[in-house]
Amino acid sequence: QVRLVESGGGLVQAGGSLRLSCAASAGTLGNYDMGWFRQAPGKEREFVAAISFDGGRTKDADLAKGRFTISRDNAKNLVYLQMNSLKPEDTAVYYCAATSYYSSAIYSGAYDYWGQGTQVTVSS
Numbered sequence: 266q267v268r269l270v271e272s273g274g275g276l277v278q279a280g281g282s283l284r285l286s287c288a289a290s291a292g293t294l295g296n297y298d299m300g301w302f303r304q305a306p307g308k309e310r311e312f313v314a315a316i317s318f319d320g321g322r323t324k325d326a327d328l329a330k331g332r333f334t335i336s337r338d339n340a341k342n343l344v345y346l347q348m349n350s351l352k353p354e355d356t357a358v359y360y361c362a363a364t365s366y367y368s369s370a371i372y373s374g375a376y377d378y379w380g381q382g383t384q385v386t387v388s389s
Contacts, residue, residue: 267292274383287361295339297363305357315370358382
């Protein structure tokens with residue numbers, strides 16, 4: 266079991282950058298494949314990016330390609346989402362999640378553990 270806590274969200278102008286962090290307040294992140302999802306008001310939760318347990322594989326949604334980078338530091342028990350060139354449409358609550366099924370990492374149903382989310386707001 267793992268307990269996840271996101272941080273790093275905030276208010277940023279369009280074109281700016283943020284780095285989100287996901288920490289384990291209990292458990293070991295290195296035992297899990299990890300993903301980032303986001304949910305904007307009135308919209309369904311959508312996949313952003315995922316990384317395998319050892320950091321050797323990543324996958325990105327089209328919305329993230331060229332702008333967002335997922336990474337992890339298992340020694341520090343942290344997973345990151347570096348977000349550059351932010352747009353107002355990136356405004357959402359961002360969630361990290363843990364799964365044992367990297368092959369299904371684009372699907373929210375594959376994840377067993379979720380954080381509480383961190384708000385990202387991008388102003389125009």
